[in-house]
Amino acid sequence: MAEKTVPSVQSETAPTRREDTRAQERYITPPVDIFETKDGLTVVADLPGVEQKALDVRVADGILTIHGKTAHIAPGTPVEREFELLNFYRQFELPEELDSEKIAAELKHGVLSLRLPKKEKAKPRKIEVSVS
């Protein structure tokens, strides 16, 4: 089980403080689904309140970073608040067999879907056995 889990760089307690920045901001760790497909990994993250322009997804040194800035959409003065929108931040270490050049991302209804394909050489190849 342990080796199947993608290690998270960040602790999972939310909200959290980013350690690699001086920004006095607080962050929420977004919940994610990560699953394997034939061709690679798919990462799905709930990022409500994040616009496409305010979302930053990047891969550097084998680490995937998801950073989203949120904004409330309700005008007026608050009467009752059950949630607060903080910015989202989460990092994952990626296995080496993924091709970070070919990551496809889609943001729809506040849900980010990332498709991370495996490198060609990491894909299982069927070897034809010829019978003589």
Added chain:
Amino acid sequence: MPIVDLDALRREIDRTFEEFWSDRSPRVWRGAFLPGRAARQYPLVNLAEDEGNLYVEALAPGVDPKTLDLSVAQGMLTIKGEKPGLAQVSAEAYHRNERAAGRFVRTIELPAEVEGAKVHADYRNGLLLVTLPKSEKAKPKQIPVSVA
């Protein structure tokens, strides 16, 4: 251990549990917006108002807009919808499974009378914004002060 101490301990444990499950511990649950993960209301909502309208903002990422069903009756707003799950992923393919899915219903009591026919809703970036125009009776009226 004397009985008195045991009793105090029991009360302490009860209190801790109550605090943990009560709605008044937003520190623990802030940022949690998963349906079905705990006995919690879903979606979480914020209520705001200005002179003419009430605004309900609901935290509902990934909901299929076609399944959203809103109704206003007797001073209550009901939000129904469904967050579809991921199709055809076998259990052993998951590395992480933190997002939950499913159908939800929530009823919110409105603090002012609204005109049900003029309510409109907007689903944007996983947030649902319901704008409820206040009825004439509920709108604040300015009272002129005459100076003698």
